Amino acid sequence: MDKLRGMETFIAVVESGSFTGAATRLEMSAVMVGKYVALLESQLGTRLLERNTRRQSLTDAGRVYFDEAKRVLEQVSIAESSVERLRAAPAGTLRVTAPTSFGGCVIAPLTASYLQRFPDVRIELDLTNRRVDLVEEGVDLAIRIGDIHSDDLVAKYLCPYRMVICAAPDYLAHHGTPHTPADLVDHLCLSHTVWTARNEWRLPGVEGEVRWKRDAILRCNDGFGLRMAAIAGAGLLLQPEVLVADELANGRLIRVLESYTPQPRPVHLLWRQDLRPLPKLTAFIAHIIKQAPSVPSPFQGEG
Structure with missing residues (x-):
């Protein structure tokens, strides 16, 4: 058995709290995890884990071995990194x-x-x-x-990281173009569900800050979904500029309130x-x- 692989498997079992968790972390089967631990205990001649159907715990030997095995793997990682630094090309x-x-x-x-x-x-x-x-x-x-x-x-x-307020040409043709944040009261706005009273966007208004409308006509937990709704004419959209760069370039979305977007x-x-x-x-x-x-x-x- 690869001793280092056995150490890595044992450490994963302890840190994840189960053979199943270790298997997921190491991308191997739970059965193989059990074999590694069993072979390790056989080689050491002592039990490292006390196991039953509901929980597992480290033995005294297991606690000592866990600490020392982690140090060994850290030293191996340092050694590998030292060798990698000698390479001329990134790898x-x-x-x-x-x-x-x-x-x-x-x-x-x-x-x-x-x-x-x-x-x-x-x-x-x-x-x-x-x-x-x-x-x-x-x-x-x-x-x-x-x-x-x-x-x-x-x-x-x-x-x-800039924000932009925009809308589809059809929406603006039907509802008009807002010129100040105060105009938002007469518009349909789209909002992300992660925005709350604590972290919602605030726009610099003529007299102090104006909150991005909290009574949004559409809330969605996905930015792509909000963009598709805006392109279809659902309302005004506030999103990072990088996400709507293509739509702004091809005219599917039009910038509005450019003087009132949140600070980058x-x-x-x-x-x-x-x-x-x-x-x-x-x-x-x-x-x-x-x-x-x-x-x-x-x-x-x-x-």
């Missing part, structure tokens, strides 16, 4: 996380062009709006929107501090920074 697996919409529209295409340049790299791109812990989850690079509050990470400004938020690249970062990461960061200004619409002008 290995790069783990990247980005917000769902921005990541899908901007980062995914840039990832494709990066992989064409560096075919020895494999990228795991996690698109999520969850705040990922780079250290705890072993992520190499994060793209985040908004202000950064972290002293233990390197942050590099990438671009502004900054987009940053974040990565862990390392005196000798791996070529796969430094090359990816350089690629994103170089290519991002060429992305249509949201990257022009500012940044």
Whole structure:
């Protein structure tokens, strides 16, 4: 049996709390997980886990072995990283996380062009709006929107994240064009269900801020669905500019209230501090920074 694989499997069982959880994490069957643990216990001559039909717990030997096995695997990872740093060209697996919409529209295409340049790299791109812990989850690079509050990470400004208010030509022809946020009272507005009184968008009005209409005619939990509804003439749409760039360019959606959109938020690249970062990461960061200004619409002008 591969001793390191056995250690990895045992650690996964402990951290996930079950053989089934470990199997999902390691992409193997629960039966195979059980075989690895059984063989490991046989080689060590002692039980590492106490198991019954409802729960499992570590034995005294299991607790000691768990701590030492984690140290061994960490040292193996350090050794592999040290060797990888000696390579002239980027290689290995790069783990990247980005917000769902921005990541899908901007980062995914840039990832494709990066992989064409560096075919020895494999990228795991996690698109999520969850705040990922780079250290705890072993992520190499994060793209985040908004202000950064972290002293233990390197942050590099990438671009502004602009919002736009728009509507289909047919809608504007039927309902008229709003000229100030106060005009929203006479218009049909579309809204995302994640917007609440706590995080809804506020527009800079003539006298203070004006809330984006909370009595929206349509609420949806999917940005694509909202765009399709807006294109069909359902109402005014407030969305990140990058998501509607094509529709604005081809005239399917028209900008309105351009002087009253929310202030752009900054987009940053974040990565862990390392005196000798791996070529796969430094090359990816350089690629994103170089290519991002060429992305249509949201990257022009500012940044």
